[in-house]
Amino acid sequence: MSFEAAVHAQAIELDRLAIDMTADSGSGHPTTALSLGHLITVLMFRTMRWSPDFPDYPTSDRLVLSEGHAVPIVYAAAAKLGTKVGKDGDLRKLTLADLKTLRERDSVLDGHPNPMEGFPFFDAATGSLGQGLSVAAGLAEAARIDGFDKRIYCIIGDGESREGQITEALDIIVERKLNRVLPIFNCNEWGQAGRVSEQQSADRIAAKLKAAGYTVKVIDGHSPKQIDEAFEAFGALTDQDAPMALVAKTVKGWGAPSMQGGGWHGKPATGEALATAKAELDQRRVELTTALSSSDAFTIEPPTEPPAMAEPTGEWPSLPETMKKLDMESVLHTGKLATRRAYGIALRALGHVDPRVVVLDADVSNSTFADAFAKDDALASRFVECKIAEQNMVSMAAGMSAGGKVPFCSTFAKFFNRAYDQIEMAINSGANLKMVGSHAGITLAADGPSQMSLPDVAWFRAWSTMKDHRGNPGCYLLQPADAFAAYALTGVMAEYEGACYMRTLRAETEFLYNEHEVFNLGGFHVLHKGRDVCICAAGYMVHEANRAVELLDQAGISATLVDLYSLPFDSDMLLDIIMENNGMAISIEDNYGGGIGSAIADAMTEAGDAFTLEQMHVRRIPKSAKTPDEMLQMCNLTAGDLVAKAKSILQVV
């Protein structure tokens, strides 16, 4: 059988399976699947170097299906090849019979690619569009660091390529010469609600790719020969070559004219329409090949052995030790240091003890202090300057995590806001993602609200109310109040497997701790023990609360002060402490509501005892002010405001 005939036979078999599978499930996107039958056949049966027995083998070539809704065609190929599926190491071969379980509650075949639910062939959960190419770039960057000769294929929809994140990823691939990534644009001309824009036509996409620095091949995405030649050309690229991109002209609903055109997005064929579509595909097969199936016609080249990997080495030094090494002892003696600086110092120490650690930043590394890592010659090759493109940074970090790295991303806390969808998809992917947002809250003051993170605590707290696939909180939210806490928590994050978000501060803050203090995910510290009222604060507000405790003491009020540096926290222990303060508590935060105050309120009301909580937080859109103190005044969050609040709830005149 000729290669062409074999590809057609195999593609049509997969197409039929995709149509049947979505018909069985009653939902899904068969027509998008059909536009990819030939591309997936050549990729998975011939071009990719991988092993169905070890679908997540580290040196395997990877497929990132950015247009996740096309997944039935990949499931069909995976079943045909007996690819291993399953969770927690309990793997078995996927069978054709399994395809009937698409989208079922107990199936490994989720509605969109979902590796953590038992399909380890994929590295990332996709389905929210525009993110896959960044993941692919991250996989390539990780492979480059490890010296793996690994190719990453990424399939992107034409309509999908309207998402700006795609251009962010295209830029970083050129910039960092990640030419082991092949972006494949599936130009099938139909979106969900209508035709794809002329701005995303195959020709326009090709022109844009060329302008961005790519060598572009425009092919017929249903021509086995053209597909194969393009992949061969990609495989022949040397390190010196410009990255390549493929623009594949395809047909949505290929082979089944009755399912083509508008109105067929996300719609399975049923009844007569199903029979018609399958008859049309059979007719197409008769025209193109004599074979019913052809998987035997292909040989898959296996991945190579991975080289021995570097392991974490020994203990990491304390903050004073690291600062001494960096000739920063004099800074230590000032008794204060911004938490963002401590993060930078920690990153640098961490880089030397843990070779898995990589750092990404978005053109603000001299503000977040991630540049401490970038400027260390021994670490610089593990630093990725992502420029002003936060969405790409987060998804690329997710890709690096899938490639075995421990990625720390930093930018202003405010700007993580624009990557929340990417963060969610990374958490769904099980990514070991560490996010550090600097200039958190309102105390950056002068720059004004466009640079302030205000609803961030509420959003990340939502992730502390549920569990990830490992049974841990979806994300830990950490708010160190001083440099020792920030330094320690950076180390804690690196050791933990899962997502964390740490808020650091622009302003210098005084030391509250020393190098012997232990910080845990889920922990908190009692900084002052009183009996009348329990003040709960985090980050910058711990310092304001500290001043309030002194003022209250002078007024004869004995206040407890809790540094609630972690969300979630041990709520039973906290409630015990509040109970020792007659059930009276005040929370104070430098962000909008829904944050640590609400976390305490949740715990109190679940316990059901008579607690009182006054929440102090930002209750207006802030504007610029010259200093943190002025800003706190504007938002009624000074030590004085806290004292007044305490007196008011204790009914002290």
Add this chain to the structure above:
Amino acid sequence: MSFEAAVHAQAIELDRLAIDMTADSGSGHPTTALSLGHLITVLMFRTMRWSPDFPDYPTSDRLVLSEGHAVPIVYAAAAKLGTKVGKDGDLRKLTLADLKTLRERDSVLDGHPNPMEGFPFFDAATGSLGQGLSVAAGLAEAARIDGFDKRIYCIIGDGESREGQITEALDIIVERKLNRVLPIFNCNEWGQAGRVSEQQSADRIAAKLKAAGYTVKVIDGHSPKQIDEAFEAFGALTDQDAPMALVAKTVKGWGAPSMQGGGWHGKPATGEALATAKAELDQRRVELTTALSSSDAFTIEPPTEPPAMAEPTGEWPSLPETMKKLDMESVLHTGKLATRRAYGIALRALGHVDPRVVVLDADVSNSTFADAFAKDDALASRFVECKIAEQNMVSMAAGMSAGGKVPFCSTFAKFFNRAYDQIEMAINSGANLKMVGSHAGITLAADGPSQMSLPDVAWFRAWSTMKDHRGNPGCYLLQPADAFAAYALTGVMAEYEGACYMRTLRAETEFLYNEHEVFNLGGFHVLHKGRDVCICAAGYMVHEANRAVELLDQAGISATLVDLYSLPFDSDMLLDIIMENNGMAISIEDNYGGGIGSAIADAMTEAGDAFTLEQMHVRRIPKSAKTPDEMLQMCNLTAGDLVAKAKSILQVV
């Protein structure tokens, strides 16, 4: 004085003011400002048709400063021209003396453009990068609808143009032929942490713009003649011409070599460095012009009179009336209708009574049912298909709001997630933005978690804990449980000025209300009055709770059911009701925690009485399941789970 000499003189005067202003404030971005001195001079003193006395006049040409940190140069020009500033109609002329107040607490000169704090020359708060061009596109679209001959100039940083949202905006400008927008790329070659990427070099940007369909002019951004000629060419464009874009090669810190190169981003000159920079600028002036000042050399053409605008006409019809008109009476008789369909029907009715209403969607209008508006010939010209680019959609809507429209945006609730930064900036801008997220929560089931909105309620709730510039909640969060509620709330949103987010559902839901029920922002409805426990639910979960109330009744437990369709809500009234239920409450939600449960917990703990609240919400990352019921089982959120929870807290065996 020659035009060139006049521009140089004026630009250098503005440059000096920008340096002084940032020196006085002790923070800000003088070098970025200096890269724009000439462009801003020609724009604000000559090219733009506007009036300093009426800086927000509807037919004025507009300037969107997407790279908001450059704002001191605009403040300098505005002061020089005596532009009116102030809030709430209390306007006065900005003076040169005012410039000393930059970034002060009581100043109208905020750290970044901030129209709501007293600088109405701007339409949108900027400073979080990459959003301005979308706002400009929205302003142009609004002007097109109104028949205004209005040009919109948008200045974008070269580093900033890495943000993918810029390409989303570039695409929609070409697609919708919005050639009254002029994107101006300020290519000064330096970012914050280092040089701008080669991917954002002037040449590369120009090539990309051409590939995207623009006529591109590359100019020296400090040549008065080249700037003027470019603006003239732009002014001469006819409706048939392709959009134009300007790539301006500029110098960061122009005229002051001592402030050029790396290390000067966001850093004012002080002391000797300040004196040096000013001396350098003075020297440059001597070389270029004999004049110290030249504002008299320019004439600003005023804006034209706006035509009479269409006003809202009369009452809008009830849901049954509208459905009758649409031949959908038979649907009404089924007793159920998805809230997303009711939204579409409401939009269509609204479009006919309120000419300000415009609708934007992101290629899912046949899922959100915004297509009901798009398909009505009388309304189609007010529908904007934004394709798969949610960030651009939201910022464009903010621009349309600034242009006097009432924009409704819709996409899946999940996908608003990727525009949260844009939503925040829109709220900061005072935008009258209505967001409707369909397929909310988990009951869409089969598509899996990549399509589910899960932390959205927590994020939007944060905005219900604070106040916007008008003294209202930053955003209302609405969760209609049936079609009557969704229809009514769509109308309520249109009448209200401010941001709202409404969650609609994929699934059909039974009618709970009729056309006589009144829904208010901040309201709730008691659907069942009991005495043992108060169940609070919203959206889909109201129906599950309704079933639970019946089951509980059979078990001898008398439950109250509150449809908490709005956040915020009247907490005193709700607590009274819970108190009538012995202080016992259960909340049930189809999202992660931090949502309505936490809102109730906040209210309870502030009141300080002995309440008990059990919060039921999604506590795992969901996966696909075939039906809403299966999904609710997976997440332990069925009526049965609710009954068990009620029995448990009431200690009924």
